[in-house]
Amino acid sequence: MAIWDFVKDAGKSVFGKAEAAAPATPAAPAPAEAPAQDDTQRKVAALKAELRALNLDGDDVHLRLRGDTVIVESKGADREVLEKLILALGNIEGIAKVEADLPAGAPEPVFHTVKKGQTLSAIAKEHLGDANKYAAIFEANRPMLSDPDKIYPGQVLRIPS
Numbered sequence: 803m804a805i806w807d808f809v810k811d812a813g814k815s816v817f818g819k820a821e822a823a824a825p826a827t828p829a830a831p832a833p834a835e836a837p838a839q840d841d842t843q844r845k846v847a848a849l850k851a852e853l854r855a856l857n858l859d860g861d862d863v864h865l866r867l868r869g870d871t872v873i874v875e876s877k878g879a880d881r882e883v884l885e886k887l888i889l890a891l892g893n894i895e896g897i898a899k900v901e902a903d904l905p906a907g908a909p910e911p912v913f914h915t916v917k918k919g920q921t922l923s924a925i926a927k928e929h930l931g932d933a934n935k936y937a938a939i940f941e942a943n944r945p946m947l948s949d950p951d952k953i954y955p956g957q958v959l960r961i962p963s
Contacts, residue, residue, distance in 0.1 A: 803901045808892035812956025816848045870898040912961040
């Protein structure tokens with residue numbers, strides 16, 4: 803499996819507050835592992851809900867969470883969908899790494915981490931040699947991007963080949 807790094811403190815907040823997931827009334831004492839396991843299950847459910855909202859939640863997409871790392875398994879997704887899954891999950895606040903297997907023989911994807919003050923045009927000039935190709939980067943990152951002017955520092959974008 804390949805591992806991609808993301809900015810853990812940047813991205814969309816989907817987990818909410820841990821206190822919000824806690825029961826309002828005290829329950830019977832549980833084993834020490836139960837709270838951590840419940841929190842992990844809650845976070846995986848939030849990740850799956852985000853993928854569902856982006857229409858990236860195929861039946862064969864399975865997620866596991868290990869600390870701040872998401873492991874993505876999908877046998878039926880093509881390369882483009884897998885790259886979008888990696889980005890959609892990695893660009894969530896609290897996620898630092900995403901592990902996934904890309905199809906064998908495929909070249910490594912090109913990702914770009916947005917720096918303060920950058921625009922899609924500047925990124926297109928840097929990677930594609932032409933600022934006017936910003937629309938290609940925008941399209942390569944749909945549905946995660948809804949507006950080419952709404953990118954933020956720390957966000958990781960997919961650069962089309």
